[in-house]
Amino acid sequence: xxxxxxxxxxxxxxxxxxxxxxxxxxxxxxxxxxxxxxxxxxxxxxxxxxxxxxxxxxxxxxxxxxxxxxxxxxxxxxxxxxxxxxxxxxxxxxxxxxxxxxxxxxxxxxxxxxxxxxxxxxxxxxxxxxxxxxxxxxxxxxxxxxxxxxxxxxxxxxxxxxxxxxxxxxxxxxxxxxxxxxxxxxxxxxxxxxxxxxxxxxxxxxxxxxxxxxxxxxxxxxxxxxxx
Amino acid sequence: xxxxxxxxxxxxxxxxxxxxxxxxxxxxxxxxxxxxxxxxxxxxxxxxxxxxxxxxxxxxxxxxxxxxxxxxxxxxxxxxxxxxxxxxxxxx
Numbered sequence: 016x017x018x019x020x021x022x023x024x025x026x027x028x029x030x031x032x033x034x035x036x037x038x039x040x041x042x043x044x045x046x047x048x049x050x051x052x053x054x055x056x057x058x059x060x061x062x063x064x065x066x067x068x069x070x071x072x073x074x075x076x077x078x079x080x081x082x083x084x085x086x087x088x089x090x091x092x093x094x095x096x097x098x099x100x101x102x103x104x105x106x107x108x109x110x111x112x113x114x115x116x117x118x119x120x121x122x123x124x125x126x127x128x129x130x131x132x133x134x135x136x137x138x139x140x141x142x143x144x145x146x147x148x149x150x151x152x153x154x155x156x157x158x159x160x161x162x163x164x165x166x167x168x169x170x171x172x173x174x175x176x177x178x179x180x181x182x183x184x185x186x187x188x189x190x191x192x193x194x195x196x197x198x199x200x201x202x203x204x205x206x207x208x209x210x211x212x213x214x215x216x217x218x219x220x221x222x223x224x225x226x227x228x229x230x231x232x233x234x235x236x237x238x239x240x241x242x243x
Numbered sequence: 244x245x246x247x248x249x250x251x252x253x254x255x256x257x258x259x260x261x262x263x264x265x266x267x268x269x270x271x272x273x274x275x276x277x278x279x280x281x282x283x284x285x286x287x288x289x290x291x292x293x294x295x296x297x298x299x300x301x302x303x304x305x306x307x308x309x310x311x312x313x314x315x316x317x318x319x320x321x322x323x324x325x326x327x328x329x330x331x332x333x334x335x
Contacts, residue, residue, distance in 0.1 A: 076301075076302070077304055080304065084301070112306070113304065118306070119306060120304055120306045120307045122245075122249065122250070122307065123252050123253060124252070125250060125252050126252070127252050127253065127256055167249055167307060168306070169248065170248075193250065
């Protein structure tokens with residue numbers, strides 16, 4: 016990256032687990048990772064933000080419910096509404112739903128077990144800030160690991176998401192958690208905010224991941240920032 | 244409480260365990276949450292409205308949950324001696 020573009024912030028909440036992997040993924044994609052702290056009152060001039068996986072605030076009350084009111088979320092919500100790319104992975108997706116940047120909610124897996132496996136997904140939207148480097152309908156495999164990953168929303172919201180093409184990822188070869196309509200990830204109306212339960216940041220190197228299929232999230236957003 | 248249309252796998256697991264314990268005839272179980280808030284001052288309408296607001300904004304996720312707020316005297320809850328009122332929200 017040149018000209019200071021491609022500064023991607025990764026927020027660390029108390030209980031975040033995957034923040035260092037997310038920063039590593041940004042670096043491998045060619046961007047500059049910037050560590051953000053949950054008590055930061057500004058975003059340090061980053062161009063995009065990743066809310067990582069983990070168990071923020073112990074997942075007390077509800078997953079993501081307390082993190083949603085962290086000081087860093089105030090400028091983040093404001094800038095996300097103004098168009099800044101934001102990616103929420105797993106717990107980060109839960110935070111985005113709790114803060115109503117994305118509709119619906121994540122609930123206990125229907126089988127009640129924590130699940131940890133490599134998961135195949137179909138990419139259904141390639142014009143979001145985080146998915147432009149994928150082909151329409153491309154199938155990717157990235158790790159999935161959660162206990163509360165069941166995506167739910169009322170029928171009207173689900174119908175609207177389908178009608179507006181806001182389902183970005185769908186589970187393929189078996190729904191792992193009872194998510195409605197096999198939804199693994201969604202976007203907001205503008206396409207700059209994306210949330211999903213599976214973990215692209217764990218699939219960026221063959222040494223440590225099942226594939227390198229996750230790298231495209233980070234190269235997509237970096238390209239968008241260059242052309243913005 | 245989770246809204247009726249939201250699947251409650253925890254409640255279902257509890258319901259399935261009941262026959263094994265000899266409790267027959269329970270058709271459905273839904274699991275919820277209860278918060279007890281102790282209020283230092285008397286619970287005025289204004290205070291109750293603020294508690295309702297915090298329940299709606301924070302304690303409950305109204306996307307998937309319904310909630311109610313009710314006022315009880317602290318003594319009623321077995322928390323004797325304090326004399327203060329508590330507002331109780333039953334939240335999913």
